[in-house]
Structures are given as structure tokens and as C-alpha cells.
Amino acid sequence: MADKVRVQSTINEETVDFLCEPRQSLLETLRDVLGMTGTKEGCNDGNCGACTVIIDGRMVTSCLVLGVEASGKKIETIEGVSQPDHLHPIQQAFLEGAALQCGICTPGFIMASKALLQVEPKPSEERIRLWLAGNLCRCTGYDKIVRSVQSAATKMSGERR
Amino acid sequence: MQAFEYVSAKSVGEAVGVLSQHGEGARLMAGGTDVLVQLRAGRRPQVKVLVDVKGIGELNELSYNDRQGLIIGAAVPCYRIYEDPTVIKRYPGIVDSASIIGSVQIQGRASLGGNICNATPSADGIPPLIALGAVCIIAGPNNSRRELPLEQLFAGPGRTTLQNGEMLISVRVPPPPANSGAQYLRFTPRNEMDIAVAGVGAAITLNAAKNTFVSGRVVLAAVAPIPLLVPAAGQALAGKPVNDETIGKAAEAAVAAAVPITDMRGTIEYRKHLVGVLTRRALQGAIQRAKGV
Numbered sequence: 001m002a003d004k005v006r007v008q009s010t011i012n013e014e015t016v017d018f019l020c021e022p023r024q025s026l027l028e029t030l031r032d033v034l035g036m037t038g039t040k041e042g043c044n045d046g047n048c049g050a051c052t053v054i055i056d057g058r059m060v061t062s063c064l065v066l067g068v069e070a071s072g073k074k075i076e077t078i079e080g081v082s083q084p085d086h087l088h089p090i091q092q093a094f095l096e097g098a099a100l101q102c103g104i105c106t107p108g109f110i111m112a113s114k115a116l117l118q119v120e121p122k123p124s125e126e127r128i129r130l131w132l133a134g135n136l137c138r139c140t141g142y143d144k145i146v147r148s149v150q151s152a153a154t155k156m157s158g159e160r161r
Numbered sequence: 162m163q164a165f166e167y168v169s170a171k172s173v174g175e176a177v178g179v180l181s182q183h184g185e186g187a188r189l190m191a192g193g194t195d196v197l198v199q200l201r202a203g204r205r206p207q208v209k210v211l212v213d214v215k216g217i218g219e220l221n222e223l224s225y226n227d228r229q230g231l232i233i234g235a236a237v238p239c240y241r242i243y244e245d246p247t248v249i250k251r252y253p254g255i256v257d258s259a260s261i262i263g264s265v266q267i268q269g270r271a272s273l274g275g276n277i278c279n280a281t282p283s284a285d286g287i288p289p290l291i292a293l294g295a296v297c298i299i300a301g302p303n304n305s306r307r308e309l310p311l312e313q314l315f316a317g318p319g320r321t322t323l324q325n326g327e328m329l330i331s332v333r334v335p336p337p338p339a340n341s342g343a344q345y346l347r348f349t350p351r352n353e354m355d356i357a358v359a360g361v362g363a364a365i366t367l368n369a370a371k372n373t374f375v376s377g378r379v380v381l382a383a384v385a386p387i388p389l390l391v392p393a394a395g396q397a398l399a400g401k402p403v404n405d406e407t408i409g410k411a412a413e414a415a416v417a418a419a420v421p422i423t424d425m426r427g428t429i430e431y432r433k434h435l436v437g438v439l440t441r442r443a444l445q446g447a448i449q450r451a452k453g454v
């Protein structure tokens with residue numbers, strides 16, 4: 001049995017210090033060690049995107065990252081997206097656009113959409129569909145998700161003066 | 162996942178040392194998008210030590226000069242490759258493959274070095290690199306280094322000719338000759354996030370008038386136990402006029418060389434048919450790029 005490793009990381013702008021086993025994925029570490037269960041497990045092999053988080057500005061599937069790899073990294077999860085008194089515009093758009101039903105895929109879609117709008121504030125529909133190809137949803141049929149991302153993009157670029 | 166020890170190597174020497182000491186018990190990890198899936202599925206029960214190579218400077222190099230060409234460090238993730246202005250300008254054939262490996266999430270982690278060393282016949286990253294004449298830089302015990310043409314690295318599905326204690330440092334892709342072009346195309350039922358039923362990488366060089374092939378290389382994915390370079394396709398092109406007949410002959414040579422299997426993704430006949438179609442299209446795409454249109 002390999003010993004637990006001490007890891008220091010920045011999660012949602014807070015310094016976090018934790019112990020994890022090398023074999024634990026970042027997804028398991030977030031959920032089981034840190035109690036941050038917003039990030040979801042779907043397939044556990046990189047195919048569904050439910051576990052999407054942003055590491056140093058890049059979105060990745062946290063089931064294919066080790067917890068120990070979080071050391072020295074800046075990690076963004078769904079827990080850090082909203083403000084205490086209001087939702088993030090992407091969350092608000094998903095809510096208003098009925099872009100979720102069961103909701104298991106939603107944190108992953110929100111994180112992926114956030115990562116997209118950070119690099120491309122006004123993506124085309126095609127670009128949104130391509131970017132989100134690594135996120136699966138069994139409920140919505142995707143159209144409402146794509147439209148909600150478009151509406152969030154419009155709102156967010158309006159807010160940016 | 163099974164228990165293992167995690168080592169974040171800071172130098173090639175350190176990584177090679179762990180590999181030499183543990184043999185089959187040690188495994189390298191770049192982006193982990195293959196190896197973590199395999200560990201979780203219990204397909205590598207012998208692994209006791211996982212060596213993260215992303216902290217090694219040389220493996221993160223991505224650089225170009227007119228003499229050596231392009232150096233792609235073995236751990237450089239796909240997104241760095243397809244966002245690199247020099248790669249976009251000079252090696253669009255590499256952008257073709259780096260930008261279709263998995264999803265954007267996967268591309269944030271997956272390296273071409275991992276794609277190569279995982280050695281699946283369907284790997285998308287390998288054919289364009291072989292077509293462009295890529296050479297592997299390999300490190301081994303006692304600070305040894307050797308170079309190997311990429312097409313010679315593969316021993317069978319999932320197996321390379323790397324010896325105990327050896328690791329891939331980088332691949333070097335020669336500077337593209339004048340009037341050259343390359344393209345990689347694959348066929349998948351779904352456009353993204355799918356494994357190639359067949360894939361073709363083609364690289365060609367034309368004469369100054371751009372009406373005759375000087376040379377060409379055609380490499381096939383998912384239709385043989387290893388990524389398959391087809392010398393006969395290159396011979397069908399060299400010295401011949403740029404027209405449908407020449408392209409057709411090269412495609413026939415590619416179809417003849419393909420030795421696919423029938424599985425859930427496609428039958429032998431279907432895959433051979435795809436090789437013909439994709440070879441013609443990839444050659445046409447490469448010609449367009451060589452002509453700068």
C-alpha cells in the first residue's frame with residue numbers, strides 16, 4: 001500500500017492542503033477527500049465530461065488526472081462558479097433555457113462552457129458544439145444547452161462594457 | 162484503481178533510473194489519458210510505480226528552426242501543438258491529428274509522445290508524423306541516446322521496440338521542403354470522440370512547377386497491427402504527373418498493403434474501401450496545401 005501524499009493546491013482561489021493516495025484521481029480526491037461533490041462522475045474513463053474541471057486555465061476530465069498532480073496547480077470547480085448572492089451568467093442561462101433535466105451532466109457542461117467563453121467570448125454555434133463534444137447529456141438533446149451557452153455569451157459580452 | 166507509488170521525475174536520468182530499477186513494474190505517464198484508463202481497468206496489474214514525466218524540461222520542448230525542423234517534446238499536450246503558430250503554418254498535417262484526438266478536455270492532457278508509445282494501430286497522431294519523416298529521440302541507461310525513424314518504433318498492437326530502461330524524449334520532424342504538403346484524415350462514425358475505423362496520413366513534395374510529384378509518403382491507421390507506412394504508394398507517386406491517375410495508383414497501392422481485421426467498427430472489405438477513399442482525399446488535400454491554396 002503506497003503511503004498518502006501531502007498535496008498543496010489552490011482550489012477556487014483558496015489554498016488547500018490535503019492528503020491523498022497516489023492512485024486516487026483528482027475527481028475522487030475532490031469528492032471523497034475534500035467533500036466537494038459538485039463535480040460528477042459519469043463514465044470514469046474520459047468519455048462523458050461530467051467531471052470537467054479547469055486546471056491552470058485548461059479544461060480537463062478530472063477522472064484522468066491524479067489528485068497528487070494538483071500540487072502547485074490552480075483548480076477551478078463548479079463550487080467556485082457562482083457568487084454568494086447570485087448565479088454565474090452561464091448557470092442563469094442554463095436555468096432559464098431549461099438546459100438541464102436530471103442535472104448529472106450540468107456541472108461538467110458549465111465548466112466546459114466557462115472555459116470556452118474565457119478564450120472565445122462570442123463562439124459560433126458550430127464552435128460551441130465542437131467544444132462541447134466531450135460532454136455527454138442523456139436528457140436534453142443538446143439544443144437547449146447550445147442555445148443557453150449562446151445566450152450566456154451574449155449577456156456576458158454585454159456586461160463587459 | 163490499484164495502488165502504486167507516484168514519482169514526479171525532474172530529469173531524464175531520474176526517469177530512466179526508475180525504469181531500469183523496476184522494469185515492468187514501472188510505467189511512464191505523460192497526460193495519463195491512456196495509462197490511467199488502463200490502470201483503472203486492471204490492464205496493467207504489474208505496475209507498482211507511475212513516473213510522471215511532465216516535470217522534465219526536455220519533454221516539454223516545442224521548438225522549430227530551419228536546420229533541425231520541429232522538435233516535439235514527448236509530453237507536450239495536443240493543445241500546445243495545434244495552437245502553435247509555427248506548427249499551424251508549417252505542419253498543418255500535424256494539426257489535423259492533434260486537434261482530433263479525443264475532446265478538448267483530452268487535448269488539454271494528451272501528448273503525441275503518449276499517443277506514439279501507447280502504440281495502438283488506430284492512433285491518430287502517428288501517421289502524419291511518419292509521413293513527414295519524423296525521427297524519435299530515445300534515451301536509455303547510462304545517459305545513452307539513440308535516434309530511430311518513427312516507423313521503426315512499433316512491434317505490434319500496444320507494443321514498441323523500446324528496450325527496458327528506455328524512454329521517448331521527443332520526435333524531430335524535418336523542415337518541410339519547398340512545394341510540400343501533408344494531410345491526415347480519418348473515418349469515424351461520429352466526428353468527435355471516436356476511434357478511427359481507418360485513417361490515412363499523406364505527405365508529398367511537388368516540383369517547382371507543381372505538376373509532378375517529387376516524392377510522397379502514405380501511412381495508414383487502424384488497418385494493420387502497427388501504423389503502416391506504404392512504400393509502394395510513395396513509389397507510385399515519385400516522378401509522376403499530378404493527376405487523378407497517379408493518385409489512383411497510389412491509393413490502389415495503399416489498399417493492397419492494408420491488412421485490416423473485421424471487428425465491431427468495420428469489416429475487412431469496408432476498411433479496405435475506406436483506405437482507398439481516404440488515401441485519394443488525403444493526397445488531394447496535401448497537394449492543395451503544397452500549392453498554397
Ligand SMILES: Cc1cc2nc3c(=O)[nH]c(=O)nc-3n(C[C@H](O)[C@H](O)[C@H](O)COP(=O)(O)OP(=O)(O)OC[C@H]3O[C@@H](n4cnc5c(N)ncnc54)[C@H](O)[C@@H]3O)c2cc1C
Binds near residue numbers: 190192195270275279
Ligand atoms: C475519451 C478519450 C478519447 C480518445 N480519443 C482518441 C482519438 O481520437 N485518437 C487517438 O489516437 N487517441 C485517442 N485517445 C487515446 C489517448 O488520449 C491518446 O493516445 C493520447 O495521445 C495519449 O497521450 P497521453 O499523454 O495521455 O499518454 P499516457 O497515458 O500518459 O501514456 C500512454 C502510454 O505511453 C507511455 N509513455 C508515455 N510517455 C512516454 C515516454 N516519454 N516514453 C516512453 N513511454 C511513454 C505510457 O507508459 C503509456 O503506456 C483517447 C482517450 C480517451 C480517454
Ligand code: FES
Binds near residue numbers: 043046047048062063
Ligand atoms: S467521469 Fe470523467 S469523463 Fe466521465
Ligand code: FES
Binds near residue numbers: 101102138139
Ligand atoms: S441533464 Fe440529464 S444527462 Fe444531461
